[in-house]
Amino acid sequence: xxxxxxxxxxxxxxxxxxxxxxxxxxxxxxxxxxxxxxxxxxxxxxxxxxxxxxxxxxxxxxxxxxxxxxxxxxxxxxxxxxxxxxxxxxxxxxxxxxxxxxxxxxxxxxxxxxxxxxxxxxxxxxxxxxxxxxxxxxxxxxxxxxxxxxxxxxxxxxxxxxxxxxxxxxxxxxxxxxxxxxxxxxxxxxxxxxxxxxxxxxxxxxxxxxxxxxxxxxxxxxxxxxxxxxxxxxxxxxxxxxxxxxxxxxxxxxxxxxxxxxxxxxxxxxxxxxxxxxxxxxxxxxxx
Amino acid sequence: xxxxxxxxxxxxxxxxxxxxxxxxxxxxxxxxxxxxxxxxxxxxxxxxxxxxxxxxxxxxxxxxxxxxxxxxxxxxxxxxxxxxxxxxxxxxxxxxxxxxxxxxxxxxxxxxxxxxxxxxxxxxxxxxxxxxxxxxxxxxxxxxxxxxxxxxxxxxxxxxxxxxxxxxxxxxxxxxxxxxxxxxxxxxxxxxxxxxxxxxxxxxxxxxxxxxxxxxxxxxxxxxxxxxxxxxxxxxxxxxxxx
Amino acid sequence: xxxxxxxxxxxxxxxxxxxxxxxxxxxxxxxxxxxxxxxxxxxxxxxxxxxxxxxxxxxxxxxxxxxxxxxxxxxxxxxxxxxxxxxxxxxxxxxxxxxxxxxxxxxxxxxxxxxxxxxxxxxxxxxxxxxxxxxxxxxxxxxxxxxxxxxxxxxxxxxxxxxxxxxxxxxxxxxxxxxxxxxxxxxxxxxxxxxxxxxxxxxxxxxxxxxxxxxxxxxxxxxxxxxxxxxxxxxxxxxxxxxxxxxxxxxxxxxxxxxxxxxxxxxxxxxxxxxxxxxxxxxxxxxxxxxxxxxxxxxxxxxxxxxxxxxxxxxxxxxxxxxxxx
Numbered sequence: 001x002x003x004x005x006x007x008x009x010x011x012x013x014x015x016x017x018x019x020x021x022x023x024x025x026x027x028x029x030x031x032x033x034x035x036x037x038x039x040x041x042x043x044x045x046x047x048x049x050x051x052x053x054x055x056x057x058x059x060x061x062x063x064x065x066x067x068x069x070x071x072x073x074x075x076x077x078x079x080x081x082x083x084x085x086x087x088x089x090x091x092x093x094x095x096x097x098x099x100x101x102x103x104x105x106x107x108x109x110x111x112x113x114x115x116x117x118x119x120x121x122x123x124x125x126x127x128x129x130x131x132x133x134x135x136x137x138x139x140x141x142x143x144x145x146x147x148x149x150x151x152x153x154x155x156x157x158x159x160x161x162x163x164x165x166x167x168x169x170x171x172x173x174x175x176x177x178x179x180x181x182x183x184x185x186x187x188x189x190x191x192x193x194x195x196x197x198x199x200x201x202x203x204x205x206x207x208x209x210x211x212x213x214x215x216x217x218x219x220x221x222x223x224x225x226x227x228x229x230x231x232x233x234x235x236x237x238x239x240x241x242x243x244x245x246x247x248x249x250x251x252x253x254x255x256x257x258x259x260x261x262x263x264x265x266x267x268x269x270x271x272x273x274x275x276x277x278x279x280x281x282x283x284x285x286x287x288x
Numbered sequence: 289x290x291x292x293x294x295x296x297x298x299x300x301x302x303x304x305x306x307x308x309x310x311x312x313x314x315x316x317x318x319x320x321x322x323x324x325x326x327x328x329x330x331x332x333x334x335x336x337x338x339x340x341x342x343x344x345x346x347x348x349x350x351x352x353x354x355x356x357x358x359x360x361x362x363x364x365x366x367x368x369x370x371x372x373x374x375x376x377x378x379x380x381x382x383x384x385x386x387x388x389x390x391x392x393x394x395x396x397x398x399x400x401x402x403x404x405x406x407x408x409x410x411x412x413x414x415x416x417x418x419x420x421x422x423x424x425x426x427x428x429x430x431x432x433x434x435x436x437x438x439x440x441x442x443x444x445x446x447x448x449x450x451x452x453x454x455x456x457x458x459x460x461x462x463x464x465x466x467x468x469x470x471x472x473x474x475x476x477x478x479x480x481x482x483x484x485x486x487x488x489x490x491x492x493x494x495x496x497x498x499x500x501x502x503x504x505x506x507x508x509x510x511x512x513x514x515x516x517x518x519x520x521x522x523x524x525x526x527x528x529x530x531x
Numbered sequence: 532x533x534x535x536x537x538x539x540x541x542x543x544x545x546x547x548x549x550x551x552x553x554x555x556x557x558x559x560x561x562x563x564x565x566x567x568x569x570x571x572x573x574x575x576x577x578x579x580x581x582x583x584x585x586x587x588x589x590x591x592x593x594x595x596x597x598x599x600x601x602x603x604x605x606x607x608x609x610x611x612x613x614x615x616x617x618x619x620x621x622x623x624x625x626x627x628x629x630x631x632x633x634x635x636x637x638x639x640x641x642x643x644x645x646x647x648x649x650x651x652x653x654x655x656x657x658x659x660x661x662x663x664x665x666x667x668x669x670x671x672x673x674x675x676x677x678x679x680x681x682x683x684x685x686x687x688x689x690x691x692x693x694x695x696x697x698x699x700x701x702x703x704x705x706x707x708x709x710x711x712x713x714x715x716x717x718x719x720x721x722x723x724x725x726x727x728x729x730x731x732x733x734x735x736x737x738x739x740x741x742x743x744x745x746x747x748x749x750x751x752x753x754x755x756x757x758x759x760x761x762x763x764x765x766x767x768x769x770x771x772x773x774x775x776x777x778x779x780x781x782x783x784x785x786x787x788x789x790x791x792x793x794x795x796x797x798x799x800x801x802x803x804x805x806x807x808x809x810x811x812x813x814x815x816x817x818x819x820x821x822x823x824x825x826x827x828x829x830x831x832x833x834x835x836x837x838x839x840x841x842x843x844x845x846x847x848x849x850x851x852x853x854x855x856x857x
Contacts (some may be wrong), residue, residue, distance in 0.1 A: 088841055094655070095602060097795070101835040104833070107833030110833060123730055211692050221786070230658050270665070270667075273753060277653060277661065358745045359744050359746075362745055362746060370742075375739065377737040388746055390728045391747040392747065395729045395732065
């Protein structure tokens with residue numbers, strides 16, 4: 001006799017894990033190609049969610065259209081940061097870029113706070129809130145949508161990296177930047193593509209999860225931290241690792257919140273981080 | 289004083305060092321030569337603790353030092369320089385060598401002692417004029433000298449030098465040979481040198497170990513090695529600098 | 532990143548001008564700060580006290596970031612642990628401040644040593660991320676362990692430090708002076724430390740820790756040392772904050788605080804020790820005076836930080852040196 005509550009939570013944890021995985025894929029790509037753990041993605045997360053929110057509210061755009069619009073905002077911001085800030089700071093070293101990324105995160109968070117107040121906004125998408133009873137499991141259309149979109153994106157990213165010219169160039173740069181440059185790879189184009197892709201993934205993750213939680217200026221911190229843990233857990237530079245790591249974290253968090261402690265729900269990521277770093281620092285699928 | 293037995297290290301499928309064994313006696317000047325990729329620098333890294341061997345033992349004066357942390361091996365009396373020169377770019381030459389002295393004698397040592405030690409070594413390596421120059425602004429040749437000076441400040445009993453002569457002109461090479469001979473004979477520092485500059489090796493060293501694909505190919509006095517057929521074959525087609 | 536000091540104070544060097552003149556700016560500043568309560572409003576004195584606390588934390592942090600080269604984001608956690616522990620010991624267990632404070636500081640040192648020992652083996656970004664998480668985790672504890680910390684309702688009932696003889700610390704002025712003098716002492720000690728032989732070792736680790744390690748320096752031990760020192764300074768500042776401000780709330784100790792410390796240190800000039808102190812002063816005062824526009828001030832600071840990274844990575848001290856004042 002399968003406990004439907006457990007199954008429901010399994011599904012929830014799985015869906016949450018997909019979101020973490022999306023963001024982690026973006027981060028791990030950026031990190032392995034450009035050597036920068038891009039903290040500003042936390043800010044991108046926030047802004048793209050707000051952009052989606054406002055297009056829904058003000059322009060009456062359907063949710064499905066708001067997703068690519070928000071993603072576009074995320075892409076533009078990420079690429080802008082790369083061209084304006086990171087590009088200039090790169091010669092000064094990773095540390096400067098990291099600090100700039102954090103500053104940009106800080107900046108975006110406070111811009112959101114200033115423009116739209118700290119009060120949480122509910123992104124309500126009535127069409128998807130319809131309950132669904134799937135083999136006894138109660139869920140919503142929304143979660144199905146998350147599942148479908150995430151899977152589609154994973155497949156897209158996988159194919160992109162494997163078969164397109166830019167994707168292969170990204171892999172080359174991630175392996176060895178100098179050799180890639182010697183082989184004639186245009187690293188600046190690769191960087192732009194990487195950041196565009198990363199920004200898109202982060203934005204989609206943010207917009208997908210917004211109807212479930214809320215849109216508020218501080219919404220980016222925890223997802224960023226957790227995505228970083230997933231990157232480390234899954235293995236530096238590994239997309240499969242990011243996906244699987246995300247699922248692991250999503251499930252642990254969901255079940256942990258129920259069976260262990262709801263208050264320290266966010267602490268599971270920390271414990272996972274410590275475990276990974278002490279037992280298997282390379283992560284599950286890491287190459288370095 | 290140094291005994292290496294069965295040293296083996298692989299990186300994935302690549303066996304960089306393969307069951308290597310040799311000994312070095314006190315006062316010797318030994319060279320390790322071989323084509324690129326023969327495993328020479330890896331051997332150094334295994335001795336100095338920067339890498340842990342998969343198998344094998346490194347003994348120094350009878351004590352097993354295999355896989356110890358690099359700073360402990362340095363304290364035991366083994367110093368080294370790196371193939372790609374490393375330095376503390378923001379220090380002055382004086383501060384740079386001073387760190388070596390502080391490391392050797394401890395941070396609480398007498399200021400005058402540290403100062404004298406530092407200045408002696410700077411003098412010996414001919415850097416006295418540049419004593420207060422910031423290391424970042426010096427040429428690579430000078431940076432190598434500073435790296436050597438700092439290593440000497442640690443008063444090692446054994447010094448591992450990785451391609452010290454690379455990029456030097458013949459006059460500088462001769463200078464170094466003299467300097468190294470003096471260090472060896474006067475200060476009693478045993479030397480193991482990895483080199484591609486054969487002329488320097490012939491003039492400086494009294495024993496040569498030849499490595500090839502991670503294994504010891506041959507070992508002997510310079511004259512023997514230069515006429516050894518296997519050695520010559522291994523070098524055919526490889527770039528060996530006859531300065 | 533560390534701009535090494537050209538003043539080799541471990542050697543005698545000839546001064547081109549009388550020694551006294553060198554100390555003039557310092558003495559004048561100390562006099563101004565000490566007499567502040569006489570001519571400034573209590574609001575200004577209050578802000579100055581907070582600024583001094585930040586300056587303490589930033590100076591301690593500079594030892595870790597500027598001199599040893601380790602980027603860490605958990606100063607706020609140590610500050611908070613010092614504050615809450617001292618609060619709990621004095622309010623819940625009736626300890627005197629003069630017992631609680633050293634105990635808290637020692638505890639912070641212990642915690643930092645235990646965390647630092649494994650954590651410092653991590654390279655750069657991994658270490659930074661871990662400290663980030665740690666800060667957040669500690670914040671969660673402050674927030675959730677209501678029985679210990681009062682959680683979101685805050686921790687009240689804190690008293691000022693018990694009087695030493697006739698000297699009472701009840702008044703704002705005396706509290707401020709206590710903070711000022713502990714700051715001066717701590718800064719002097721840090722200065723001495725950083726200019727010592729040990730400081731030189733730290734600077735060598737910052738520039739090339741692999742080379743330092745092969746030069747016989749136990750880099751792990753020295754990294755741990757600077758980590759613990761920066762934690763202890765932050766913990767001490769935390770205890771001072773608790774008994775001066777007398778109200779603790781978890782949001783004060785969020786990761787935002789740790790980030791402010793990093794920003795202050797960078798803006799002031801990392802690796803100069805005095806830079807972060809000045810940075811703390813300026814940041815605190817400007818943030819205070821922009822209180823009417825709360826969001827803008829943080830935005831302003833984020834932009835300032837980015838601008839500094841892009842145009843003058845050496846921060847305030849770099850600007851000053853360029854202009855030729857020092």
